[in-house]
Amino acid sequence: xxxxxxxxxxxxxxxxxxxxxxxxxxxxxxxxxxxxxxxxxxxxxxxxxxxxxxxxxxxxxxxxxxxxxxxxxxxxxxxxxxxxxxxxxxxxxxxxxxxxxxxxxxxxxxxxxxxxxxxxxxxxxxxxxxxxxxxxxxxxxxxxxxxxxxxxxxxxxxxxxxxxxxxxxxxxxxxxxxxxxxxxxxxxxxxxxxxxxxxxxxxxxxxxxxxxxxxxxxxxxxxxxxxxxxxxxxxxxxxxxxxxxxxxxxxxxxxxxxxxxxxxxxxxxxxxxxxxxxxxxxxxxxxxxxxxxxxxxxxxxxxxxxxxxxxxxxxxxxxxxxxxxxxxxxxxxxxxxxxxxx
Amino acid sequence: xxxxxxxxxxxxxxxxxxxxxxxxxxxxxxxxxxxxxxxxxxxxxxxxxxxxxxxxxxxxxxxxxxxxxxxxxxxxxxxxxxxxxxxxxxxxxxxxxxxxxxxxxxxxxxxxxxxxxxxxxxxxxxxxxxxxxxxxxxxxxxxxxxxxxxxxxxxxxxxxxxxxxxxxxxxxxxxxxxxxxxxxxxxxxxxxxxxxxxxxxxxxxxxxxxxxxxxxxxxxxxxxxxxxxxxxxxxxxxxxxxxxxxxxxxxxxxxxxxxxxxxxxxxxxxxxxxxxxxxxxxxxxxxxxxxxxxxxxxxxxxxxxxxxxxxxxxxxxxxxxxxxxxxxxxxxxxxxxxx
Numbered sequence: 001x002x003x004x005x006x007x008x009x010x011x012x013x014x015x016x017x018x019x020x021x022x023x024x025x026x027x028x029x030x031x032x033x034x035x036x037x038x039x040x041x042x043x044x045x046x047x048x049x050x051x052x053x054x055x056x057x058x059x060x061x062x063x064x065x066x067x068x069x070x071x072x073x074x075x076x077x078x079x080x081x082x083x084x085x086x087x088x089x090x091x092x093x094x095x096x097x098x099x100x101x102x103x104x105x106x107x108x109x110x111x112x113x114x115x116x117x118x119x120x121x122x123x124x125x126x127x128x129x130x131x132x133x134x135x136x137x138x139x140x141x142x143x144x145x146x147x148x149x150x151x152x153x154x155x156x157x158x159x160x161x162x163x164x165x166x167x168x169x170x171x172x173x174x175x176x177x178x179x180x181x182x183x184x185x186x187x188x189x190x191x192x193x194x195x196x197x198x199x200x201x202x203x204x205x206x207x208x209x210x211x212x213x214x215x216x217x218x219x220x221x222x223x224x225x226x227x228x229x230x231x232x233x234x235x236x237x238x239x240x241x242x243x244x245x246x247x248x249x250x251x252x253x254x255x256x257x258x259x260x261x262x263x264x265x266x267x268x269x270x271x272x273x274x275x276x277x278x279x280x281x282x283x284x285x286x287x288x289x290x291x292x293x294x295x296x297x298x299x300x301x302x303x304x305x306x307x308x309x310x311x312x313x314x315x316x317x318x319x320x321x322x323x324x325x326x327x328x329x330x331x332x333x334x335x336x337x338x339x340x341x342x
Numbered sequence: 343x344x345x346x347x348x349x350x351x352x353x354x355x356x357x358x359x360x361x362x363x364x365x366x367x368x369x370x371x372x373x374x375x376x377x378x379x380x381x382x383x384x385x386x387x388x389x390x391x392x393x394x395x396x397x398x399x400x401x402x403x404x405x406x407x408x409x410x411x412x413x414x415x416x417x418x419x420x421x422x423x424x425x426x427x428x429x430x431x432x433x434x435x436x437x438x439x440x441x442x443x444x445x446x447x448x449x450x451x452x453x454x455x456x457x458x459x460x461x462x463x464x465x466x467x468x469x470x471x472x473x474x475x476x477x478x479x480x481x482x483x484x485x486x487x488x489x490x491x492x493x494x495x496x497x498x499x500x501x502x503x504x505x506x507x508x509x510x511x512x513x514x515x516x517x518x519x520x521x522x523x524x525x526x527x528x529x530x531x532x533x534x535x536x537x538x539x540x541x542x543x544x545x546x547x548x549x550x551x552x553x554x555x556x557x558x559x560x561x562x563x564x565x566x567x568x569x570x571x572x573x574x575x576x577x578x579x580x581x582x583x584x585x586x587x588x589x590x591x592x593x594x595x596x597x598x599x600x601x602x603x604x605x606x607x608x609x610x611x612x613x614x615x616x617x618x619x620x621x622x623x624x625x626x627x628x629x630x631x632x633x634x635x636x637x638x639x640x641x642x643x644x645x646x647x648x649x650x651x652x653x654x655x656x657x658x659x660x661x662x663x664x665x666x667x668x669x670x671x672x673x674x675x676x677x678x679x680x681x
Contacts (some may be wrong), residue, residue, distance in 0.1 A: 065534040065535075065536065065537075066505070066534055173622045174390065175622070176622070203389045203390055203561045204561055204562055204563065204564075204602065204605055204606055205389060205601065205602055205605045205618065205619045206389070206618075207605070207607075207616070207618075208605040208607075208616035208617060208618030208619075209618040209619075209620065211616055212615060212616060212618055215615065230534055230535065231534075231535040232535075232609065233535075233564070233607045233608075233609070234607050234616075236607070236609070236611070236612075237607060237611075237615065237616050257612065260609055260610075270536060271535065271536065272609065273539075274535040274536045274538065274539040275535060275564070275609055276538070276539070276542070276562075276564035276565045276567070276568055277564065277567060277568075277608070277609070
């Protein structure tokens with residue numbers, strides 16, 4: 001690994017046929033309130049039966065509203081949350097039950113980029129310390145100063161000026177701070193990066209900078225991303241596939257153009273119509289607000305489709321039985337009784 | 343701009359705001375002028391630090407130390423709010439005839455007060471209603487902003503409301519005294535998209551039914567088109583371009599506006615790459631002498647070392663640029679097409 005440009009590239013053989021991440025029937029439950037003192041806590045099913053594959057070097061966009069379970073899914077993949085059902089397979093190995101040293105090693109391969117660059121960086125640490133911290137924690141370097149060269153290289157990757165090394169994060173703009181966060185995530189040469197709303201807190205003009213940087217890094221280093229977002233406006237540009245989450249269920253998954261041009265699930269259509277159109281000439285006439293749409297409530301009682309109470313197509317079948325997450329031609333998956341199956 | 347038209351409800355003339363900080367004098371606003379006619383909706387668009395919120399605070403009289411209005415004027419129906427008599431009148435106006443919706447519905451409500459108590463307080467203070475009347479009016483207001491079971495909701499605390507519901511409560515509070523002007527400072531930034539669409543629709547409905555004037559402050563051009571007739575684009579403490587929303591979007595004159603429009607992601611855009619405006623806005627501690635945008639402008643020339651003057655555009659707007667209407671940004675390279 002003497003080649004400078006590839007210093008942080010993954011040094012593993014690329015096997016396009018084997019996905020780097022496979023999630024099979026994943027479920028996460030949280031303990032809710034107790035109904036009576038010392039009684040058993042109510043179970044809240046935050047994620048249920050999530051299944052997908054993510055190919056090496058690709059990006060999966062995970063989209064859903066607050067409470068849909070998108071961040072929970074990211075954290076479950078990182079193994080920051082106990083998994084109650086199903087398996088997470090990373091690079092061919094089942095990681096749903098690893099612990100101790102193996103779990104620690106896993107964090108080198110899977111890293112996280114946080115949403116808010118204003119609160120996720122310790123204001124008392126210099127940029128050098130911030131970026132070198134993961135290297136130190138994993139024993140790759142024995143002192144901060146030893147990491148200076150490596151950190152400088154990371155700074156170059158994310159287009160930060162080298163003289164920023166000895167400054168504190170408060171002197172940087174939101175976009176620059178998010179670059180620091182990205183450099184920190186890249187320090188351990190991960191193969192999979194979970195980006196939890198990395199641009200939601202940024203200004204529109206800066207969003208584009210960060211999204212473009214992430215795309216460049218993906219090309220240069222062969223990274224795989226899970227890109228979490230709460231709306232459909234930015235994900236199209238970065239994702240190869242997009243999955244829509246609703247109340248802890250995956251309701252639709254397809255390649256990015258299919259989601260935008262031929263959405264199948266009614267919830268996806270609502271999300272699409274809710275994105276404001278900047279050009280007055282192209283603005284849809286009046287129908288943009290999804291009037292009937294209500295925010296998701298967890299633990300909707302009874303069987304049946306989890307979207308039934310928000311859906312105008314909801315019929316008897318939707319009340320009785322939950323639709324399976326089924327394939328509808330090509331790579332298009334959806335969980336709805338109202339779309340035709342092949 | 344304002345002559346030969348009805349008296350604007352609000353006029354801001356060459357407003358400058360300074361903040362005397364430890365590091366030096368920060369020029370938060372550097373000569374902002376605009377006017378809002380009765381029943382008109384205007385958007386102030388800009389990045390963080392461009393001065394859009396400072397403008398709102400100045401209008402609401404919320405500029406506190408170390409900030410101060412150093413020059414310029416704010417006129418309400420032709421009367422200055424900054425003179426001695428004006429300041430007295432302004433105290434009565436603010437909260438009643440001019441009200442404001444803040445960005446973060448999570449922190450702008452008092453967690454120890456019920457929703458009803460918030461509403462009753464405002465109605466009693468500004469409208470002089472009795473307790474019972476204020477309560478009844480509060481119920482009507484919650485109903486008007488689309489909150490179901492308003493009577494029961496009056497007795498609940500903010501934590502029992504979702505983000506979108508809290509923002510509705512904030513709007514109910516803001517329209518409680520039947521204001522003539524509503525200033526909405528990033529009212530939907532903290533909300534989910536579907537809820538954002540609902541809140542924007544609600545504002546548009548209220549604007550129509552009450553004849554409100556609205557000043558919408560946002561960094562997202564996307565939400566402007568749905569609600570506003572006029573747009574003013576701010577950069578580094580001044581307005582660089584203003585005009586009717588349709589014309590600004592169709593023929594953006596200023597390179598910054600063009601860049602903003604192009605960096606807004608669009609659903610029908612199949613390109614794999616977004617256009618970005620590289621670099622960061624200048625520090626307002628030592629603002630550049632010439633055009634503030636020149637360090638990021640792709641078509642900047644030597645001329646831009648001098649401050650450009652504001653000029654009218656053929657479409658009836660204004661722009662502050664030496665070379666307006668030049669297509670400043672190259673078509674982005676489409677990686678997908680290259681491969």
